[in-house]
Amino acid sequence: MASSEEEVTLLGVVGSPFLHRVQIALTLKRVEYKYVEDDLNNKSDLLLKYNPVYKMIPVLVHNEKPISESLVILEYIDETWKHNPILPSDPYQRALARFWAKFIDDKCVAPAWKSAFMADEKAREKATEELFEALNFLENELKEKFFGGEEINFVDIAAVFIPIIQEVAEMQLFTSEKFPKLFKWSQDFYNHPVVKENMPPKDQLFAYFKARAQSLAANKK
Amino acid sequence: MASSEEEVTLLGVVGSPFLHRVQIALTLKRVEYKYVEDDLNNKSDLLLKYNPVYKMIPVLVHNEKPISESLVILEYIDETWKHNPILPSDPYQRALARFWAKFIDDKCVAPAWKSAFMADEKAREKATEELFEALNFLENELKEKFFGGEEINFVDIAAVFIPIIQEVAEMQLFTSEKFPKLFKWSQDFYNHPVVKENMPPKDQLFAYFKARAQSLAANKK
Numbered sequence: 534m535a536s537s538e539e540e541v542t543l544l545g546v547v548g549s550p551f552l553h554r555v556q557i558a559l560t561l562k563r564v565e566y567k568y569v570e571d572d573l574n575n576k577s578d579l580l581l582k583y584n585p586v587y588k589m590i591p592v593l594v595h596n597e598k599p600i601s602e603s604l605v606i607l608e609y610i611d612e613t614w615k616h617n618p619i620l621p622s623d624p625y626q627r628a629l630a631r632f633w634a635k636f637i638d639d640k641c642v643a644p645a646w647k648s649a650f651m652a653d654e655k656a657r658e659k660a661t662e663e664l665f666e667a668l669n670f671l672e673n674e675l676k677e678k679f680f681g682g683e684e685i686n687f688v689d690i691a692a693v694f695i696p697i698i699q700e701v702a703e704m705q706l707f708t709s710e711k712f713p714k715l716f717k718w719s720q721d722f723y724n725h726p727v728v729k730e731n732m733p734p735k736d737q738l739f740a741y742f743k744a745r746a747q748s749l750a751a752n753k754k
Numbered sequence: 755m756a757s758s759e760e761e762v763t764l765l766g767v768v769g770s771p772f773l774h775r776v777q778i779a780l781t782l783k784r785v786e787y788k789y790v791e792d793d794l795n796n797k798s799d800l801l802l803k804y805n806p807v808y809k810m811i812p813v814l815v816h817n818e819k820p821i822s823e824s825l826v827i828l829e830y831i832d833e834t835w836k837h838n839p840i841l842p843s844d845p846y847q848r849a850l851a852r853f854w855a856k857f858i859d860d861k862c863v864a865p866a867w868k869s870a871f872m873a874d875e876k877a878r879e880k881a882t883e884e885l886f887e888a889l890n891f892l893e894n895e896l897k898e899k900f901f902g903g904e905e906i907n908f909v910d911i912a913a914v915f916i917p918i919i920q921e922v923a924e925m926q927l928f929t930s931e932k933f934p935k936l937f938k939w940s941q942d943f944y945n946h947p948v949v950k951e952n953m954p955p956k957d958q959l960f961a962y963f964k965a966r967a968q969s970l971a972a973n974k975k
Binding site: 572586595598600602603605606608612613624625628629631632635636670726 | 808816819821822823826827829830833834845846848849850852853855856891
């Protein structure tokens with residue numbers, strides 16, 4: 534649906550949940566874009582030029598104007614291409630969606646990462662405990678099929694991190710017993726045609742997470 | 755400007771930069787509200803009821819509906835009372851404003867806090883270095899009188915943390931030599947009538963930061 538005069542480019546690394554957030558949003562909006570794969574271990578000049586602050590993907594470049602930080606990009610996409618809205622229209626519902634998306638970034642992402650990949654067992658246990666506490670809040674928030682109701686919205690897209698980590702780490706983050714609603718959500722979300730279209734095969738997801746873990750470990754040395 | 759049928763209540767603790775963000779926004783919009791002071795060391799039932807996730811101030815309660823997280827509250831205020839906008843109208847400018855406000859929360863708040871109050875000298879030095887790196891990015895972003903141009907906007911309001919910390923810790927975070935633009939911004943911002951109206955006297959700011967530092971230290975034991 535992007536007009537032929539529009540240039541939309543997306544810089545990413547396949548397997549990154551933050552990239553897949555943006556891809557899901559662009560597909561929902563039927564915006565055509567050019568995808569440029571970056572390299573975590575050898576960042577491109579384009580990435581350094583477009584995101585000099587964080588030097589991180591994803592970066593959306595719309596008519597030469599770069600936008601970074603996946604949740605900021607989602608809001609930009611929603612305000613620029615207004616059909617198939619990602620955020621609710623009511624200000625209070627929008628506030629709740631922003632609150633829970635931020636909650637996922639603040640309270641789920643780091644513990645999920647540590648819970649899946651930390652070498653130290655004690656630290657891993659602590660992270661898992663934190664993660665379960667956070668997932669419990671999300672479980673209670675899930676009142677319908679998706680966080681967005683019958684259709685996926687901002688919060689569902691933000692939460693893509695959770696099933697991806699579960700898939701990659703082969704963990705039982707949420708089983709049907711422990712978090713029955715999140716478990717069903719995870720299946721429905723992964724089977725949503727727009728999400729399915731944007732999920733790489735498991736080996737590519739795995740390769741990304743392995744590279745990321747190695748890169749983080751190398752930086753700590 | 756809030757109609758007489760509207761009930762706007764704000765839960766806070768005087769001296770909290772996150773509270774003062776919301777107060778500045780409400781004053782800019784000329785929204786009348788009832789302020790309820792909470793107690794960091796003995797949180798009210800109202801706070802626990804309205805923000806069960808983080809149990810933190812500020813919480814804005816609009817017609818019985820609670821909203822938490824200061825930047826989420828600012829967006830809600832801007833969408834609910836549309837006069838005197840806080841965010842720019844152009845989607846790209848909005849994205850930049852959100853990016854920089856998030857940058858302040860992610861990269862300035864914790865280092866500023868540590869830089870001002872950490873007992874360990876080495877940790878304090880490291881935090882100061884991180885803070886200076888972040889402030890350098892902000893210094894380069896400041897192209898006009900305020901981040902919002904001739905008037906204060908979302909980024910200026912988010913950045914209230916910085917002059918408050920400077921004031922309380924009596925630090926030379928930014929001197930006219932080191933960060934000349936931020937230094938001038940800080941003075942102009944503090945002297946803006948809307949900001950001035952919402953800044954408590956220095957002893958109250960100091961009391962808040964002392965209590966907060968003690969509460970954090972106690973939780974670490």
